[in-house]
Amino acid sequence: MSRFLLRRVLFGVLVLWLVATTVFLLFFAGPADTVARRLAGPRAPIEVINQIRNTLGLDRPLWDQYLSFLGKLLHGDLGVSFISQTPVTTLIAQSLPGTLWLVFGAAVLWMTAGITGGVLSATKPRGLRDRVTTVLVLAGISLPTFVLGMLMIYLALSVFPWSGLQPGPYVSPLWDFAGFLQVMIMPWICLAVVQAAVYVRLTRGSMLDTLGEDYIRTARAKGAPERRVTYRHGLRAALTPVVTQFGVDIGTLLGGVVVTESVFGLQGLGQLMIRSVRNGDLPVIIGAAILASAFIVIANILVDVAYSFLDPRVRLA
Amino acid sequence: MRPLLRVTDVRKYFPIREGLFVQKEVGRVHAVDGVSLEVRAGETLGIVGESGCGKSTLARCITGLYPVTSGSIEFDGDPRREVQMIFQDPYGSLNPRRRIGSIIADPLVIHRVGTKAERRRRVQELMELVGLNPEHFNRFPAEFSGGQRQRIGIARALALRPRLVVCDEPVSALDVSIQAQVINLLKDLQAELGLTYVFIAHDLSVVRYVSDRVAVMYLGRIVETAAGEDLYKLPRHPYTNALLSAASVADPDLSARRERIVLTGDVPSPIAPPSGCRFHPRCPKAMPKCVTDDPRLLAQGRPEGGHLAACHFPVEPGERLGSEKAQIEQESTEPHLEKGGGT
Amino acid sequence: MSLTEASAEAEHIPEQAEAVRGKGPWQLAWERLTRDRAAMVSLGVIAVIVLLALLAPVFAAITGHGPQEAFPATGLTPEGLPVGPGSGFWLGADSLGRDLFVRILYGARISLLVGLLSTLLATLFGVVVGMVAGFYGGWVDGVLARVLDVVLSFPYLLVAIVLVAVLGASVPLMILVIAFFSFAAMARVVRGQTITYKEREFIEAARSMGASKPRTMFVDVVPNLIAPVTVLATLLIPTSIVFEATLSFLGLGVDPRTPSWGAILSDSVDYYRVAPGLLIFPAVMLLLTTLAFNLLGDGIRDALDPRGEGGR
Numbered sequence: 001m002s003r004f005l006l007r008r009v010l011f012g013v014l015v016l017w018l019v020a021t022t023v024f025l026l027f028f029a030g031p032a033d034t035v036a037r038r039l040a041g042p043r044a045p046i047e048v049i050n051q052i053r054n055t056l057g058l059d060r061p062l063w064d065q066y067l068s069f070l071g072k073l074l075h076g077d078l079g080v081s082f083i084s085q086t087p088v089t090t091l092i093a094q095s096l097p098g099t100l101w102l103v104f105g106a107a108v109l110w111m112t113a114g115i116t117g118g119v120l121s122a123t124k125p126r127g128l129r130d131r132v133t134t135v136l137v138l139a140g141i142s143l144p145t146f147v148l149g150m151l152m153i154y155l156a157l158s159v160f161p162w163s164g165l166q167p168g169p170y171v172s173p174l175w176d177f178a179g180f181l182q183v184m185i186m187p188w189i190c191l192a193v194v195q196a197a198v199y200v201r202l203t204r205g206s207m208l209d210t211l212g213e214d215y216i217r218t219a220r221a222k223g224a225p226e227r228r229v230t231y232r233h234g235l236r237a238a239l240t241p242v243v244t245q246f247g248v249d250i251g252t253l254l255g256g257v258v259v260t261e262s263v264f265g266l267q268g269l270g271q272l273m274i275r276s277v278r279n280g281d282l283p284v285i286i287g288a289a290i291l292a293s294a295f296i297v298i299a300n301i302l303v304d305v306a307y308s309f310l311d312p313r314v315r316l317a
Numbered sequence: 318m319r320p321l322l323r324v325t326d327v328r329k330y331f332p333i334r335e336g337l338f339v340q341k342e343v344g345r346v347h348a349v350d351g352v353s354l355e356v357r358a359g360e361t362l363g364i365v366g367e368s369g370c371g372k373s374t375l376a377r378c379i380t381g382l383y384p385v386t387s388g389s390i391e392f393d394g395d396p397r398r399e400v401q402m403i404f405q406d407p408y409g410s411l412n413p414r415r416r417i418g419s420i421i422a423d424p425l426v427i428h429r430v431g432t433k434a435e436r437r438r439r440v441q442e443l444m445e446l447v448g449l450n451p452e453h454f455n456r457f458p459a460e461f462s463g464g465q466r467q468r469i470g471i472a473r474a475l476a477l478r479p480r481l482v483v484c485d486e487p488v489s490a491l492d493v494s495i496q497a498q499v500i501n502l503l504k505d506l507q508a509e510l511g512l513t514y515v516f517i518a519h520d521l522s523v524v525r526y527v528s529d530r531v532a533v534m535y536l537g538r539i540v541e542t543a544a545g546e547d548l549y550k551l552p553r554h555p556y557t558n559a560l561l562s563a564a565s566v567a568d569p570d571l572s573a574r575r576e577r578i579v580l581t582g583d584v585p586s587p588i589a590p591p592s593g594c595r596f597h598p599r600c601p602k603a604m605p606k607c608v609t610d611d612p613r614l615l616a617q618g619r620p621e622g623g624h625l626a627a628c629h630f631p632v633e634p635g636e637r638l639g640s641e642k643a644q645i646e647q648e649s650t651e652p653h654l655e656k657g658g659g660t
Numbered sequence: 661m662s663l664t665e666a667s668a669e670a671e672h673i674p675e676q677a678e679a680v681r682g683k684g685p686w687q688l689a690w691e692r693l694t695r696d697r698a699a700m701v702s703l704g705v706i707a708v709i710v711l712l713a714l715l716a717p718v719f720a721a722i723t724g725h726g727p728q729e730a731f732p733a734t735g736l737t738p739e740g741l742p743v744g745p746g747s748g749f750w751l752g753a754d755s756l757g758r759d760l761f762v763r764i765l766y767g768a769r770i771s772l773l774v775g776l777l778s779t780l781l782a783t784l785f786g787v788v789v790g791m792v793a794g795f796y797g798g799w800v801d802g803v804l805a806r807v808l809d810v811v812l813s814f815p816y817l818l819v820a821i822v823l824v825a826v827l828g829a830s831v832p833l834m835i836l837v838i839a840f841f842s843f844a845a846m847a848r849v850v851r852g853q854t855i856t857y858k859e860r861e862f863i864e865a866a867r868s869m870g871a872s873k874p875r876t877m878f879v880d881v882v883p884n885l886i887a888p889v890t891v892l893a894t895l896l897i898p899t900s901i902v903f904e905a906t907l908s909f910l911g912l913g914v915d916p917r918t919p920s921w922g923a924i925l926s927d928s929v930d931y932y933r934v935a936p937g938l939l940i941f942p943a944v945m946l947l948l949t950t951l952a953f954n955l956l957g958d959g960i961r962d963a964l965d966p967r968g969e970g971g972r
Contacts, residue, residue: 015810022819026826138958142950144902146909147925147943150932158933258817259906273818274910277825289818380868402868409861414685414883423879424869457684473865 008304012297019293023286024069073290079283081276088287091272098170099268101180102187102260103253107246109192110199115242117196118203119235125208133200140197149190149263156186169267187264191257195249202245206238244303251299255292319393320355321513322379322400322481327352327388329374333588347587348374350537351388358393358480361507361514363528363545365521365560369584371537372517376402376485379515394480398428401474405486407466411458417469418454424476443472447502464495468502475506483515488523500527521560525549530623533557536587536595539614543624553617553624553631555600558638594629601638602630685964689887692963699959702952709949713768720766723750725759727766727919732757742935752937754927763919764942770920771949774834775901781839782900783893786846787885793847794854795877805851811844820903824912831914834907838900849892850885857884887964894957898950905946921946 053059057068072079078088117137121130156165165186173180211229219229256270265271269288276284329349332342349371356362364372377383379390380402392400401424404410411420418440425436441451447468458466467487474482484503488496504527506512518524524531525545532542533556541554552558559580580599585591591598597607606629614625632638693699712719720726734748735757742753751761793804820837827833857863858881866876907913908922921942928938 011809018810019819023822026822138951138954139947142898142954143947144905144950146906146922147946150925150929150939151943154932154936154939158936256818258821258910262910274821274912277821277912280825285822289822292818377864377868382864382868397870402865404861404865406861410865412862412880412883414886415879416684423866423871427866427869427871427875459685470865473869 005301005305008301012294012301015297016290016293020070020073020286020290021066023289024066069286078287078290081281081284083276083279083281083284088283091284092269092287092291095267095269095272097172098266099254099257099261099270101170101173101184102191102257102266102268103250105184105188106191106195107250109188110195111246113192113196114199115203115235115239117200118242119207119231121200122204122207122211122238130204133204137197137200140193141201143194145190145194145259146263148193149186149260152186152190153263167264167266169265183264183266187257187260187266190263191253191260199242199245203238203242206241207235210237243306247299247303247306248296251296252292254295254299256288321358321393322354322356322515323389323391324352324354324375324379325389325391327375327378327390328386329371329378329383330386344588347537347590349378349385350590352534352537352539353388354532354539354542356481356513356515358513359507359511360529361516361527363516363518363524363531364534365518365524365531366534367519367584369587370534371587372519372534373405373485375534376483376515376517379481380483392481398477399480401477401479401482403467403470403474403482403484403487406490407463407470408458408490410470411466413458416455416457417461420458421454421469421473421476423473428477430477439476440472443475446475446506447472462495463491464499467491467499471499471502471506475510478510479512481513481515483517485517486519487516489518489520496523503527521549533560536585536590538595538627539625540596540628541624541626542614543617544622547622547624551618551624551634553626554596554628555602555632555638556596557626558632594627602632604630689960689963693959696959696963698955699963702955702959705948705952706956709768709945709952710772712765713772716762716765716769720762723748723759723762725749725762727762728758728917730756730758735759742931742938744935745937751941752935754924754938755931760924760938760941763924764921764945766919767921767924767942768945768949770831770914770918771901771904771946774831774838774904774914775897775953778835778838778842778900779893779896781835782842782846782896783889785839786843787850787889789843790847790850790852791854791877791881791885794851795858795873795881797855797858801851804847808844808847808851811841812848816841817906820907821910821912824907829913829915831918834904834914838903842896842900846889846892846896849888853885853888854881857881891957891961891964894953894960898953898957901946901950901953 050059057065069079076089078092080087081091084091117133121133124130153167156163164182166182167186168183171179171183220226254269256273257268258270258274260266261268261270262274269291272284273288273292275281276288327349328347328351330345330347333344333346334342352371352375354362364375366372374383378385380400381396382402390396411417418437421440421443422436425431425439430436431439437454440454444451444454449465449468449472453460458469461469471487487503488499491499500523503514507514514527516524516527521531528545530542531545531548532539533548533554534540535556541548541552541557548557549561552561582599585595585598591608592611593609594600594603594607594612597603600607610629612627612629614627616622617624617626617631716727725731731753735743735753737743742755742757743749745752749759749761751759751764754760754763789804789808793801793808820841823837824833863876863880866880871879904913904920905922905925908920909926910922911926913922914920924942925939925946928935928942932939
């Protein structure tokens, strides 16, 4: 078990290092002076650009910059934003709450809807309920997140203006709970709809698999009521892959729900990322990318550990 | 006379590896552990034993599918073309996405035999030979029954006119009613084409029907070998006795005179085989010597009779084997042995 | 078991000379697919969209509006707002007075091009890598499987965004980026399938006949991979189309002047409250396309595996 964990952690560190290095190299392998040129503005004289490069340390040799970058990274220092001169950690700390609230709020919705839908359609495969669910799932999977978000905003502002729902930056629930709900409800639904489709599919498939297994048939044969068979025996076993997927998804989304945040202007991590990419704000980009990968790596490790507890057949050698 | 196939002290070990980046060998499965045998042209050698005794591995060593760890396999001819194999599972051994004409022609194509038209003719000839309608060469395996599929496998094995055919449990996956047909087909083909068979089975009654000589395998070793009738009339090794007693449940021919011998315990792990005689943990006759000394295959009865057994205390004619040890641990009446039928 | 010869040959029943050429698995799958109404409708929708994309220049000529041309005089109202659907502009004009209909048709070209080409690339590389890893095993598989793990644990949307930001938006880059992140999923599926097939006896049979590894791979493994690969590829197309539209919407996809669906939708952000068509029409086209490919993919999966419960 501990050997397994060690291996997973080492692999996670490897991924993080690769992500950091890739992002770092990408920016410097690109057209030279992009960063300084962008900061200085298109018509700045060459002296200004050179001065900026000097201040930011961009004129040092690549390996030198890379080493000091890695050195700082090991100490948890993500550097200072080129644009706002704010420490990257501060920027991330400011953006994190919006993303956290969005992901966990939506998770409650999509897990509820997804598992319910999956169970409903799996108990009577090929029945009416199943067909309706299948169509809804397909629609959910086919609908791009940003299109759904735009449609929702359009409906909220033009058709149901009395709802008070509106797109806007994250507001802390501690300061203004009504305002918090006003900006969060639409992103929650938007993200949840897209995710729920995936979870309905997953739960349905997994339920159908387990309901076909021997011990379920035994339970039925022993005269256990159908409801009890479905929920006590079937669902519990069927949830293993759902939990796995949930862990992976949470990890991915915590790194920034880029699209949903952008559509609704939520000012979370994803939007921070987009904004810094547009501005060429290298330290912030690298910081956000590493954070995002760290979430994914940690989530994957947790899932593997949880999996070994849920399913005794999996032995972590 | 020179034998068609001579297997000398063949060993096949499968390494067990562990480790993520650097694979370390942590153990070995002793699948075949020092087997010697000879097969003369035109005869059938049956090899029997429980699952996991190494008989299928031995078959794969003979056909060259597995390189041997040590020892030698000599074949009087071109082993690549003249040794062919018939597989156990008629569903798994035919590619479901290919037409059977092309499956049967495979060996011809691989060894670049004949033109396309000649190959087509040969395929139809083969299909007729094994009792299939030659016009069906454009069909897919899914359109055939299990017995018919095994005929396809036989036709494929015969395409290159082999001299030795290794049959790896060719009927154990078939319905009992179909088994006889396929066995009879194999016997007819042997007579017609002068084939030599190495016939692997876990079912003694099938082997008895087809074999001139029988070898009994246990944990990678041959423990007894004799001409078919000798082995059935006077089995010398306690393991052979137990196998026959298990087979008698299904075969009335054998059952009359035999009492049931119940083997206790499971087959030991081939990763760490027992010391001395490998059968001693399950043997009703085991003595201290059996734990320490590894018995060699020795002639039983007249030396020219070719009856060999590897046992310190061979079973004597008339000896009763339902010993105390076996009786004490006799919880179930079922022997820990596979009986006839599918695996 | 008794080995009597009584029933010998009873199994072989001579059959009529007709139906000698058996229906192959592909033919049967196709027949099942043609009976699947949803899949057939989807196929029709895809055909219409492809046709419209191909005929885009024809419609540009008929309306007299190029995809990049702005017509402030006719396309905008005196107040500067885009005109609605009508005889001049079939689906209305956008905020710059460009013809929305013509732009959507040209957008279909971009979407289909990106969707199909990136899927093709991802499939080619995925199949080769997955098959080599699965079939050869050993250290080759060890290295390739690790590489796939790394690619799959990358935050791909973020990396794609960074890539585009650095290298500049363009259609070829878009195709390469999407292909790179889809290929790992394809490779993993193909690797898994190859490993299962490698264990099957018919591969062993081929080896026992002396077939070389490449021959076994192409003759015996590849035909069995076609089904799962076809299904996955059909489902990768809509994913790629959405991916491209999303990046273009974020302003990081293809060149913003190119009329891609994502870019058209992104342009509409400030105007769709006054001109909902700017949102609705491209959104419907995008949804129709992805829905059609998804339905077709589901249909193909059901047709190839009639016993499976589907839905997974």
